Amino acid sequence: MYGKEITVADREMVEERADQMLREAADADVAFLVVGDPFGATTHTDLVVRAKNMGVEVKVIHNASVMNAVGVCGLQLYRYGETISIPFFTETWRPDSFYEKIQNNRRLGLHTLCLLDIRVKEPTLESLCRGKKVYEPPRFMSVNTAISQLLEVEELCGGSAYGADSLCIGVARLGSDDQKIVAGPMKKLLDVDFGPPLHCLIIVGETHPVEEEMIEFHMIKS
Amino acid sequence: MYGKEITVADREMVEERADQMLREAADADVAFLVVGDPFGATTHTDLVVRAKNMGVEVKVIHNASVMNAVGVCGLQLYRYGETISIPFFTETWRPDSFYEKIQNNRRLGLHTLCLLDIRVKEPTLESLCRGKKVYEPPRFMSVNTAISQLLEVEELCGGSAYGADSLCIGVARLGSDDQKIVAGPMKKLLDVDFGPPLHCLIIVGETHPVEEEMIEFHMIKS
Structure with missing residues (x-):
């Protein structure tokens, strides 16, 4: 179960509010929903890289794309x-x-x-x-x-x-x-x-x- | 909602029991579950072709693959x-x-x-x-x-x-x-x-x- 859910995913959020998401993920569960599979776009790969570099565990649930x-x-x-x-x-x-x-x-x-x-x-x-x-x-x-x-x-x-x-x-x-x-x-x-x-x-x-x-x-x- | 559900999908079923599935689909709803997305394999495409040729409506629910x-x-x-x-x-x-x-x-x-x-x-x-x-x-x-x-x-x-x-x-x-x-x-x-x-x-x-x-x-x- 995820403690906090961010249910609206758009490019603005990923590009401009990634810092906030990652900050909150340091001591809480954060869910990030996207349309399609998360790895269709470089933007999301970059988010995973940043999270991992911060020591934040990332779990991916795949979806149709x-x-x-x-x-x-x-x-x-x-x-x-x-x-x-x-x-x-x-x-x-x-x-x-x-x-x-x-x-x-x-x-x-x-x-x-x-x-x-x-x-x-x-x-x-x-x-x-x-x-x-x-x-x-x-x-x-x-x-x-x-x-x-x-x-x-x-x-x-x-x-x-x-x-x-x-x-x-x-x-x-x-x-x-x-x-x-x-x-x-x-x-x-x-x-x-x-x-x-x-x-x-x-x-x-x-x-x-x-x-x-x-x-x-x-x-x-x- | 589906009236009949066939929940085990393996190659044997598709290849040897497709006739039975299609026959039942003529006057009932039949669900056919597969691992991954249904269109990774020719076998399932062929099943759709046969169903459509019989006048059976096909609805696909996609999945991660x-x-x-x-x-x-x-x-x-x-x-x-x-x-x-x-x-x-x-x-x-x-x-x-x-x-x-x-x-x-x-x-x-x-x-x-x-x-x-x-x-x-x-x-x-x-x-x-x-x-x-x-x-x-x-x-x-x-x-x-x-x-x-x-x-x-x-x-x-x-x-x-x-x-x-x-x-x-x-x-x-x-x-x-x-x-x-x-x-x-x-x-x-x-x-x-x-x-x-x-x-x-x-x-x-x-x-x-x-x-x-x-x-x-x-x-x-x-």
């Missing part, structure tokens, strides 16, 4: 390559470091899980200048935006890692009762309304017959 | 390449198809999760010949056996994918109170007693500072 729950779409988990993250492009910042990773996965016939950007508690640039934080409304990248950015990057890089006809699977609200899974070529998924967040996207690699049967259940009607 | 719980050893989940399985070698069957996959992961600087063979309810060859099944005692591959087989394959293939000095992390009983995690070069882990099953092994790729700090907690004393 997008990294394994994505198996529900029918592609075998052991046929995925490196997972990538797609950040929101801005006018001036359009990073494409994920492109080479997708290309490597595709060359090996592996599937690519694309985690899509989540922007919560982002201070506005204006408020940062003024020194008093005002937050932007939360934004969650949709499958549509992700594909649109992917196609833009393919056009720029020109490595034929994938294209408008590449088979993908868009997944929304994975694990919830109203989850939505739609498979189809990128160009067709561009127009599918996946509804509320969270979304993720899989770029399909080489498939086996059992995988194909599962994909068929989710295939977009043409 | 070795595929994400392995994050506890400190290596970032999105820095893993393709997962491999290492089967028990026999006198006449010494497959090495995993070698090329490890090599590909290492070239990309990625970590490799090695799932180790589990042999339960394996009929003896003799009993198969006689037509009446007698089962061999269960066997679970240890980290030590896995490394020994890996080194044998490296010697045969000679591709320098890894070697006796390659950094690995052996994990036993992941997620349980007495889990054991030891990091070190392959040759040193060969002699570590990891205790009872289940074991798995990670061949470490390129590491980042936060990963290195975590590995340090588990590093074998020389």
